[in-house]
Amino acid sequence: MDRQAPSRTSPDLTTERIYCNSCKQITNHEEKFRQKVVFSEEQGFHEYLLHSLLMCMGCEEFVLRRIFYNDETSSDEEAEIRFFPKRLHSEHTLKPYSKLNSKLSTLYKEAITCFNERALILCAAGLRALLEGICQDKKIKGRNLKVKIDGLRDHLPNKNIVKNLHQFRFMGNEAVHELEAPKAAELALAISVIEDLLSFFYELDYKASQLRDMRRAGKTKMKKTQKLSDSLTHWADAVVAMPESVTTKPEPELP
Ligand SMILES: [Zn+2]
Numbered sequence: 001m002d003r004q005a006p007s008r009t010s011p012d013l014t015t016e017r018i019y020c021n022s023c024k025q026i027t028n029h030e031e032k033f034r035q036k037v038v039f040s041e042e043q044g045f046h047e048y049l050l051h052s053l054l055m056c057m058g059c060e061e062f063v064l065r066r067i068f069y070n071d072e073t074s075s076d077e078e079a080e081i082r083f084f085p086k087r088l089h090s091e092h093t094l095k096p097y098s099k100l101n102s103k104l105s106t107l108y109k110e111a112i113t114c115f116n117e118r119a120l121i122l123c124a125a126g127l128r129a130l131l132e133g134i135c136q137d138k139k140i141k142g143r144n145l146k147v148k149i150d151g152l153r154d155h156l157p158n159k160n161i162v163k164n165l166h167q168f169r170f171m172g173n174e175a176v177h178e179l180e181a182p183k184a185a186e187l188a189l190a191i192s193v194i195e196d197l198l199s200f201f202y203e204l205d206y207k208a209s210q211l212r213d214m215r216r217a218g219k220t221k222m223k224k225t226q227k228l229s230d231s232l233t234h235w236a237d238a239v240v241a242m243p244e245s246v247t248t249k250p251e252p253e254l255p
Contacts, residue, residue: 029054128172
């Protein structure tokens with residue numbers, strides 16, 4: 001996560017760089033309020049809860065951050081950091097497929113929901129079920145998923161997709177049979193493989209996709225313009241309400 005380490009000892013409020021859901025990028029956030037409490041104490045060992053209310057200096061939206069740490073926590077990586085509302089930079093957006101039937105569409109949506117909620121075992125199991133469902137829908141028979149994936153070879157122009165699907169089958173197996181959670185980055189890759197397959201068989205509706213993106217971009221722009229015009233009456237406010245110029249791409253959040 002690209003941001004300054006919070007100053008836990010100094011009472012001075014800080015400015016930090018965190019992802020803003022509204023600006024859709026990492027922006028400067030001003031800490032407006034901070035409270036540290038001792039969560040528990042046992043034989044001289046303390047656990048703490050630090051709450052900070054942060055305001056995006058671009059769009060002025062607020063976010064509450066909670067950091068849970070103890071006397072032995074030496075870095076931010078070891079602390080448990082939560083944001084309310086949750087930061088959405090690792091959120092995967094559903095793609096519209098024009099010819100996907102409702103059963104497969106539900107499976108796809110549920111698998112993506114699991115990914116976004118970090119239910120990684122269920123996401124892997126869902127993607128595996130989706131792959132089985134696609135094979136069934138395309139009338140590809142086989143005694144197990146391996147044979148069915150090989151059966152897809154005749155339908156696909158790109159044999160690499162089949163190779164990637166086998167990788168993804170192993171991952172689904174481990175998740176379902178050994179209850180081993182795959183890494184979020186691996187699952188993101190698996191989702192892109194299955195989406196390639198869905199695009200080929202069920203046509204990604206590019207127009208719907210573009211329209212949705214345009215609407216989203218328009219909404220963000222309108223919101224920013226409104227904020228800016230509201231602030232122009234106060235010169236000092238206008239300075240902080242200027243659009244954020246930094247375009248750092250956020251790193252994907254790993255579990
Ligand atoms: Zn913002």
